[in-house]
Amino acid sequence: MDILSATSKQAQAQSAPVKVESTATVRSVETTHETAKTAKEQNEQSAEEIKKQLNDTVEKLNRNMEALDTNIKFGFNDKISMMFVNVMERSTGKLIRKIPSEEAMSLSEKMQEIIGTIFDKKG
Template sequence: MEIFNSVSKRVESAIKAPVQTRKLEVSNDIASNTNTSGQETAKQLVEVAKKLNDNMKTLDTNVEFAFNDEIGIMFINVIEKNTGKMIRKIPTEEAMLLSQRMQEIIGTIFDTKG
């Protein structure tokens, strides 16, 4: 809990306007490219994760954003600064595996041959 309090204090003390502007720019980039294929969307999400990680570095936080292309979901890692050990993953690894299995089941149920 102390880690989250420390992170939230740092975020609050940082200059908020530029961070919010960057967030809106990334959102607008994605919205303008809604007619893209799944692979292009995945590439865009990887780029968004990189931009978010760059923004997090300027705030001196231990939060990393990433994209799992197998299930098409973004996730967040909270890392302990001294040891590099992952403290928390959002969503959890179990939730990501459940999502992957659900997609496989749905694909099997609705996969019909004409």
């Protein structure tokens, strides 16, 4: 009988620290998850601020080009995060040239989609 009681006391003593470590691990994971969530929110806010700044810059560039009496218009493509330039005909407003070309921007967008499909993590 003494052997059984000693064995059961030993088993209880060994199982107690495991529970404490498990709780500490859960708290650590919860803290890490909250930190990651906060970082993600900050990145989203930063991305929105950057887009706003880029749009403001594009507007300023276009106002400056009008003041210089040129036929150049600037723009920003959100899908590929890239600026472009349109050269317009003065009298008709017809597009003469787009730099980079529409085909190049379309190709870049498709390549980013493919890369995103292969490498991006979801969730």
